[in-house]
Amino acid sequence: MxxxxxxxxxxxxxxxxxxxxxxxxxxxxxxxxxxxxxxxxxxxxxxxxxxxxxxxxxxxxxxxxxxxxxxxxxxxxxxxIHMVFQDPFSSLNPRMSVGESIAEAIRPGRFNRAGRGREVERLLELVQLDPRLAHVLPHEMSGGQRQRVALARALAAExxxxxxxxxxxxxxxxxxxxxxxxxxxxxxxxxxxxxxxxxxxxxxxxxxxxxxxxxxxxxxxxxxxxxxxxxxxxxxxxxxxxxxxxxxxxxxxxxxxx
Structure with missing residues (x-):
């Protein structure tokens, strides 16, 4: 089923x-x-x-x-099965960049280092964010952007x-x-x-x-x-x-x- x-x-x-x-x-x-x-x-x-x-x-x-x-x-x-919560700021590590947070959720061994970077960019585009935001920290983003990052992180786990x-x-x-x-x-x-x-x-x-x-x-x-x-x-x-x-x-x- x-x-x-x-x-x-x-x-x-x-x-x-x-x-x-x-x-x-x-x-x-x-x-x-x-x-x-x-x-x-x-x-x-x-x-x-x-x-x-x-x-x-x-x-x-x-x-x-x-x-x-x-x-x-x-x-x-x-x-x-992945959960996305009401407050994205509390679910993202404030010391990790957006890209690092998303990459952490990708299954180990799924990609090499370059491939992980491309996958992070793909996931950001999938949730309608500029891939260049991979290098920023969560506090530099709006609440709506952070929630999109939390969703991208969830989708990273497929x-x-x-x-x-x-x-x-x-x-x-x-x-x-x-x-x-x-x-x-x-x-x-x-x-x-x-x-x-x-x-x-x-x-x-x-x-x-x-x-x-x-x-x-x-x-x-x-x-x-x-x-x-x-x-x-x-x-x-x-x-x-x-x-x-x-x-x-x-x-x-x-x-x-x-």
Missing amino acids: SALVFDSVSIRYGTAGSAATIVRSSSLEVPYGRIVGLVGESGSGKSTLAKAAVRLVEPFEGRVTLGGHDIRSLPRGSRP PKVVVADEMTSALDVSVQGAMLNLIKALRSALDLGVLFISHDLAVVRYVCDEVAVMQGGVIVERGPVEQVIDDPQHPYTRALLAAAGHESEVVNRRGPQE
């Missing part, structure tokens, strides 16, 4: 006597070449579920598979799936729109699966093919994004839509540009 699959995953924090279950029996599929949104309030468990995909946490029930294989059986050092955890929420609206268009373009060009975590339903509607809604650690509704947002079946989904009030500028613009 060409997908990242969460199969009845439950995640618990703490010891046996004081454990708190954060995610309960949640199932979700992220096919290659599709963008699947995961929405819910803060504390709903969506980021915790995503962390199970990159083994930052381990389920105590259920399993996570990629391409039909349990992720725990994947070769050590392989990174077929992943099948990227987990985007609120990766556009800290960006200005115009920059956010350009990033969303880039994610959609990369999805198509690379047959990339994307698990897109967000609290912004307008953004999810614009960028995602499907969406799952999480409440209290449980996925309460999922389906094609237009179906779920235009005709929500669960009271919690309807409450989220009512709380959103109106759609953001991102989806009210035709073809948002940076």
